[in-house]
Every structure is written in structure tokens, then in C-alpha cells.
């Protein structure tokens with residue numbers, strides 16, 4: 001199977017498995033695990049922050065960051081389509097006790113900054129919650145993984161800081177952004193007060209995420225991690241993989257993300273040439289018509305097919321390819337470690353064949369209902 005459902009399906013590299021086998025361990029709730037401590041120091045150094053914390057997942061990274069930044073009854077500002085708003089069971093409300101003011105997003109993942117200015121609450125008005133955090137998602141998933149630039153991040157940070165509010169970046173795919181923009185992680189992290197990033201996505205580790213920020217912030221996040229049951233013991237066994245991922249040497253998995261980006265572009269170009277593959281609409285590509293391969297700038301490709309989506313996906317699966325349903329009737333493919341350019345060519349062929357099958361006229365007497373392709377489908 002060529003599995004492009006997500007970059008979370010990656011398996012650890014052999015260097016990671018070896019490091020995990022050999023990892024020096026201790027009880028991390030006591031602060032005694034030397035491998036976790038080394039990973040936290042490395043993450044902080046790489047992103048140019050004072051301290052870092054190893055946590056179980058990207059959702060936990062965002063949750064403990066909110067616990068550290070926000071008081072009960074405060075409000076965060078975040079993009080309407082982002083993971084923290086849509087995909088974390090409203091942890092901001094359930095656990096943190098905060099609300100979220102949702103920002104409309106542009107197809108490059110950005111916001112209107114005049115609107116941002118208007119979105120901070122008036123602390124003098126007792127009817128209103130107090131704005132306590134601004135959250136950006138970089139890369140921005142629903143815009144087909146667009147990387148938010150350093151200049152834009154600086155502008156958002158400057159506005160937030162004028163209001164005395166910190167900026168957190170949900171950088172589940174932060175290194176995809178830095179590689180795509182040709183920046184060091186430290187440069188891209190510079191305007192933010194905290195960054196969360198996942199080891200378990202494109203970096204190919206089996207488990208884990210990091211949060212980085214000031215010592216004071218990390219101390220609060222560390223308390224939050226214990227609160228949500230995230231204190232782990234000999235967890236250096238998984239942190240060891242993270243140290244390999246973040247290393248500068250040949251076993252590190254940051255610089256190879258460029259290969260995933262090239263594969264995503266190759267896939268988008270191949271798909272765009274297939275009759276029946278069309279623009280996904282929405283933030284991913286608002287212009288209707290042909291899929292625009294230039295939208296694939298990191299490791300996401302989002303598209304629609306003219307025809308029955310479930311039948312199309314079943315058809316590609318029968319040819320050894322897994323893709324996934326995404327929002328608003330779209331399909332998502334995510335490139336990652338272990339997927340080669342030759343695999344991408346197989347995926348393109350499987351998509352072309354599956355689409356041909358679902359658009360072929362029914363054989364006489366087959367009784368199958370064929371999907372009707374309408375111009376309106378292009379507009380969806």
C-alpha cells in the first residue's frame with residue numbers, strides 16, 4: 001500500500017529504532033530521563049527559545065500551551081479552520097476554560113490584519129472576556145498546507161504584543177514551513193512566544209511533540225502536562241527518536257522534507273492532467289476549474305473529483321493506494337518519509353484508472369447507477 005492519508009502514518013527510520021533501543025532512561029516525572037532532557041535542550045536550541053517540553057501529541061502540545069498562556073474565562077484568537085478550533089474537542093473550553101474568537105482566513109492561510117486589530121476585547125468592559133492569546137497554524141492545513149511567512153508572523157506578533165498578548169504557533173508541521181520558506185527554524189520561530197511542533201508527522205518519529213518558549217512559560221506548561229495526565233516515566237525510549245530527527249547529521253529528518261514537497265508538487269501536476277480531477281474550492285483553491293499544482297507548496301495536496309468520491313477512493317485502494325476524505329467533499333493526499341517519486345507516479349496512475357472506472361458508462365444490464373457530472377460540481 002502507498003499510504004498518503006497523512007504524514008502521521010510514517011514508521012521510524014532505522015537510526016531512530018537503534019537510538020530507541022540504546023536510549024539511556026530515567027523517570028521523567030522526576031526530571032531524571034537524560035534522553036528527554038537532551039531532546040528538550042535540542043528543541044529549545046533549534047528554535048532559539050529558552051526551554052522546551054516533550055509531550056505525547058500535537059493536541060497535548062496545544063492544550064498545555066493554552067493552559068500556560070490563558071487564565072479561565074480568557075479568550076484566544078485563532079483561524080476558523082484551524083486544528084485548535086476544529087479538531088481538538090474544544091479543549092480550550094473543556095479543559096482551559098477559555099473561548100476562541102475565530103478569524104476568517106484567506107487562501108494563503110493569513111488573516112486581514114485590520115480585522116485582527118478589531119478582534120481584541122476591551123478589558124475595560126465587564127461584559128467581555130479578556131483576550132489572552134493569539135494562535136497561528138503554520139503550515140496552514142486547510143489552505144493546502146501553505147507556509148505562513150516570517151514577515152506575516154512578525155506583523156501578527158507585533159499586533160498581539162501591542163495588546164500585551166502572546167503569540168503561540170501551532171507548528172504541527174513547522175519544519176515543513178521553514179524548509180519551504182528557506183529559513184532556519186530559529187528565524188521562523190523568532191517572533192513567536194511559543195511554538196508547538198510534532199515529531200510524529202513528517203519528521204517520522206513514532207510518538208511525540210514539543211513545546212518551546214521561555215523558561216517561565218515552559219514551567220507552566222510542565223504543570224499543565226501533569227494536570228492532563230501527560231507526565232510519563234521512562235519516556236526517553238521515544239524521545240530518542242526525536243533526538244535523531246532533530247540532529248544535523250545525515251540521520252536527521254528535517255532537511256529531507258524538501259523531498260516530500262517535491263513529491264506533493266509532482267502529484268498535483270499529475271493529478272491536474274487527469275480529466276475529472278478539479279479544484280477543491282474553499283481555502284485550498286478558491287478558483288473553480290482545473291486543480292492548480294502551484295498550490296502544493298509543502299506536503300499537502302487537496303482536490304475534488306467529478307464523480308462519486310467514495311467509489312473513487314475505493315478504486316484507488318483496490319490499486320494499492322490510500323487517500324482520505326477531507327472537508328467539504330474534498331480528498332487529501334499527504335506526502336511523507338518512505339514515499340518516493342516512483343510511488344507518486346503509481347498514485348497518479350491509480351487515480352486516473354479509478355476515475356476512468358467511475359465515469360465509464362454502465363455495461364448493458366449491469367444495473368449500476370453512474371454518477372452524473374454536472375457543471376455545478378465544478379463550483380462546489
Ligand SMILES: Cc1ncc(COP(=O)(O)O)c(C=O)c1O
Pocket residue numbers: 056057058059060083084137141170172173198200209
Ligand atoms: C495543524 C495540526 N495541529 C495539531 C495536530 C494534532 O496532532 P496530534 O494528532 O499529534 O494530536 C494536528 C494533527 O493532525 C494538526 O494537523
